[in-house]
Amino acid sequence: MNDLIGQVFNAIGALLADLEAWLSPYLPGQSKVALLAFGFYVLLLLGGGLTAILARNLVRATLGLIITFLGVAGFYLLLASPFLAMMQLLIYIGAVCVLIFFAIMLTKNTSDGEEASLPRLANLIYAFLAGLAPLVVAGPLIVQGTKDIVTRQPVDSGTNLGEGLLSIDLLSFELISIILLVAMAGAVYLAWRPSGGEERA
């Protein structure tokens, strides 16, 4: 039974391969599709970023942040690292953004708060200049340091990542763990009230 299904699938696959060979002059090539995907992810990044900055409402701004994270995940996919892309979704969208939402919901969200009106023009210009700063620092390095484009075969990124983290990058991995541990201890300390103490605000 299963062999029969497999044979049917193989036959369909062969048929589609023939069709593809026949259609290939009219289909966009792999690099074209990658370029299209690149454009789409750039749109996601810029659109999400602008939404996050210009939205007059914290929840919508966070939604912009989520769209930006989706764009970043897309870039990981283009760099042939599907594992990193999915981790981006799992951690940044599934946990970080959701916790930001949680924090927003627990605070009082008035419609006439500071973020409800557009900031002054001067502030907008300052913010724009501050946003350009990383570009000024990193831009020349990237442009001058890039000799040519290297195409790589996709790797089993999960395995490579794990081996890397436990061999050459062990020190930085442990340092990050310590920073996270300290941050967690700090958060617990800030939120800690001994039982019988005053009520939390």
Added chain:
Amino acid sequence: MDLSLAIFVQIIAAVLLIIALMVGNAVVMVYMERKVAGFIQRRPGPYEVGPWGTIQAICDSMKLLAKQLYRPGNVDLILYYLAPVLAFFPVLLLFLPIPFGPWLTALHINEGIVLILAFAGLGVLSNLLAGWASNNKFSLLGAARAVAQTVAYEIPMILALLAVVFLSGSMDLKRITEQQGQWPWEWNILLQPLAFFIYLVSLVGETNRAPFDLPEAESELTAGFHTEYSGMGFALFFLSEYANMLLVSFVAAVFFLGGYKGPIADGFWWLFIKAYAVMFFMVWIRWTFPRVRFDQLLNLNWKWLLPLGLLNLWATAIIMKIFL
């Protein structure tokens, strides 16, 4: 993975089949839930429409399709309509890496379970947006509960799955299935009984079902985050909730119960039988246990399931290092 027409056609066909599966599953589950609830509470359940009430669920879905989409005033328009769509679409992706049979995998990737966990995170986002955009105190409370609960129960769930990933040395659902045998004593449930138990408890929490259905909690919050949704808006939430149930049951079947492998002949029928057995278990405990309080729910997770999950993972790693 090379781009090719075959993969493209394969994914389109798979998505169409998955939509059919989602709708069919919702109809079957509504009928099953009502009948099982009826028998557990010593009443007949639906019996008027069709033989043994079998057409009742179809009639109800027709009613939902034809119902007016009523939108209350002062909602956040974009987010209000985005939320049900966002609940529905990621679920389509979640079924892609599931191996339905030796030949039936829509998208075979090495990190299948990571794909499922990553896109499952978008589901809680839709609950949140729905609750917030509805501009309603009940909805907001339901959404806040949904976040606290789902973020908490995701962790023991991942820990339980990770123990099996340790055993098989792969995150590929097909390889995990292949490493189990045809007969029940060759399945991972015997090697990882504690992980299976943790997974069973946390999947009830993750799908927001009774006794852990605090985000909806109809006796205190009307209907929680989807109070303000009617017609297809509600139906999309409903469909995705049942599809999520089916998905976590499929994952349970693949990780712990041997997937498509079974006595006599391997095939998708075994996967479906196992998944629906898990679903029946979920329906059973829904109508047997009363709803827990919210602090009990979080205490159970953070003080019991999480340490147990970590312990299990640690023990698995040690035993594998020493004996294998």
